[in-house]
Amino acid sequence: MHKVLQRLRSSDSGMSLLEVLVAMMIFAVVSLGVLQTLATVLTTTRDNRARIVAANLASQEIDLARDASDIFTLFDDTYTKTLNGDTFTVTRSTKWVATGNTGTECGAGNGALRYKRVNVEVTWPNMRTGTDPVRFDTLLAPDKRINDPELGTILVSVRGGSGDGISGVTVSASPASPSMGAQPLTETVSATDIQGCTFILKVVPGHYNVTISRSGFITDKLQATSPTELAQVAAGGAASLSFNYDQAATFVTRYVADPAPSTVQIPKNMATTFVSSYGSFVSPGTNANMSRNVSLFPWRSGYTGIAGDYSPVPEDPTSTEKYCASRDAAEWPNANVGGVLYSSVAPTFVAADPGGTVNLTVPMGLVSAAGLSDSTIRATSVAPLPGSDDPGCTKDVELSFDKIKNSTAHIALPYGTWKIEKRNFLGGWNTVSLSGILDPILGTGSASTGVVTVDPRVAP
Numbered sequence: 001m002h003k004v005l006q007r008l009r010s011s012d013s014g015m016s017l018l019e020v021l022v023a024m025m026i027f028a029v030v031s032l033g034v035l036q037t038l039a040t041v042l043t044t045t046r047d048n049r050a051r052i053v054a055a056n057l058a059s060q061e062i063d064l065a066r067d068a069s070d071i072f073t074l075f076d077d078t079y080t081k082t083l084n085g086d087t088f089t090v091t092r093s094t095k096w097v098a099t100g101n102t103g104t105e106c107g108a109g110n111g112a113l114r115y116k117r118v119n120v121e122v123t124w125p126n127m128r129t130g131t132d133p134v135r136f137d138t139l140l141a142p143d144k145r146i147n148d149p150e151l152g153t154i155l156v157s158v159r160g161g162s163g164d165g166i167s168g169v170t171v172s173a174s175p176a177s178p179s180m181g182a183q184p185l186t187e188t189v190s191a192t193d194i195q196g197c198t199f200i201l202k203v204v205p206g207h208y209n210v211t212i213s214r215s216g217f218i219t220d221k222l223q224a225t226s227p228t229e230l231a232q233v234a235a236g237g238a239a240s241l242s243f244n245y246d247q248a249a250t251f252v253t254r255y256v257a258d259p260a261p262s263t264v265q266i267p268k269n270m271a272t273t274f275v276s277s278y279g280s281f282v283s284p285g286t287n288a289n290m291s292r293n294v295s296l297f298p299w300r301s302g303y304t305g306i307a308g309d310y311s312p313v314p315e316d317p318t319s320t321e322k323y324c325a326s327r328d329a330a331e332w333p334n335a336n337v338g339g340v341l342y343s344s345v346a347p348t349f350v351a352a353d354p355g356g357t358v359n360l361t362v363p364m365g366l367v368s369a370a371g372l373s374d375s376t377i378r379a380t381s382v383a384p385l386p387g388s389d390d391p392g393c394t395k396d397v398e399l400s401f402d403k404i405k406n407s408t409a410h411i412a413l414p415y416g417t418w419k420i421e422k423r424n425f426l427g428g429w430n431t432v433s434l435s436g437i438l439d440p441i442l443g444t445g446s447a448s449t450g451v452v453t454v455d456p457r458v459a460p
Contacts, residue, residue: 072142160244261410378429
């Protein structure tokens with residue numbers, strides 16, 4: 001090596017190109033390492049500075065929570081704040097803790113409220129990969145005693161169709177029958193807060209009817225405007241109730257389909273079933289109007305309308321529960337008639353915003369019958385005709401109509417098998433001869449018995 005160095009010193013030729021390239025490569029590698037180190041130092045410094053600011057923000061938020069005059073009004077919150085060029089997101093989460101150290105949501109849980117847990121989390125853009133946000137926690141106890149080992153609590157939650165809490169809902173509670181020891185409340189219950197919650201404290205153990213109300217609102221259960229639920233309160237415990245309650249949506253329900261014959265009539269006592277992904281609601285019929293407004297709970301997934309009182313076949317084959325599957329077009333199997341495949345039209349779901357209005361068409365089958373002018377007729381649900389594929393209806397259903405005004409009547413009926421009769425001058429009933437059947441009806445009809453199958457399946 002010494003000889004090589006001496007040769008290099010004594011050489012007048014200088015460094016070769018290869019030696020220059022090697023030297024530049026070594027310099028580049030060393031420079032990259034230095035730059036990487038500097039970048040890491042700068043990133044760490046910036047992150048540490050941001051983390052200090054975030055810690056101060058979290059500490060400040062915890063102090064504000066501790067200074068709250070009433071922890072029942074301390075809720076979840078999120079806001080942003082820009083400091084030193086960074087935008088920080090501060091998120092506050094609150095949750096009641098009940099006996100047994102379990103978290104309690106309003107409308108859930110069965111332990112007495114002990115204190116409220118407050119968690120504050122602060123995040124910011126360009127956080128170092130693998131690092132956690134700044135988090136602070138605290139526990140807050142009410143400034144006055146809210147529990148009594150001999151009394152209980154009722155937790156009430158009210159949520160809308162989108163799942164958000166509904167505020168401003170009036171809540172009341174009164175002894176049920178039997179009361180099981182329940183006593184009238186001595187204080188007025190607070191309306192629901194911004195999270196849709198309210199708490200009825202120091203309740204004498206027993207059974208209570210809890211009712212909620214707000215003008216223009218409706219529940220998903222039986223579409224009631226002032227729903228009531230039973231709360232069973234035990235000493236030292238909590239009863240939790242949850243309501244789905246929102247501003248009612250108006251569904252302008254139109255029957256048959258467009259266009260419909262001008263002389264068509266629908267039954268005046270026909271129920272309408274509104275089906276959603278959360279269940280079904282049967283609205284009773286009170287008149288023969290071709291259109292009426294129905295107030296429903298505004299589920300986001302919407303509703304489809306079915307003419308008649310629809311109920312599916314019980315899953316248990318040994319069940320004696322009555323059903324009426326014929327009314328739903330989706331219950332009918334596909335059919336091959338003369339080489340043409342007939343299938344049911346898929347149901348259409350229509351949704352409305354809370355307080356909104358939307359049109360909903362309820363399809364029905366049409367039957368034409370002659371010689372009915374000034375007649376009173378009825379349609380009675382009967383067993384399916386052989387080969388009709390009617391899924392059946394075991395309920396006793398009799399539909400009545402306003403007096404027929406035209407000699408040729410167009411009668412709209414729910415899907416299924418019906419016997420059509422008209423009243424005679426002695427007060428009895430005679431079968432009606434069917435002069436024709438209008439689409440969408442595929443099932444066979446019998447003029448001698450006056451029985452017709454109203455079939456929803458149509459050709460493509």
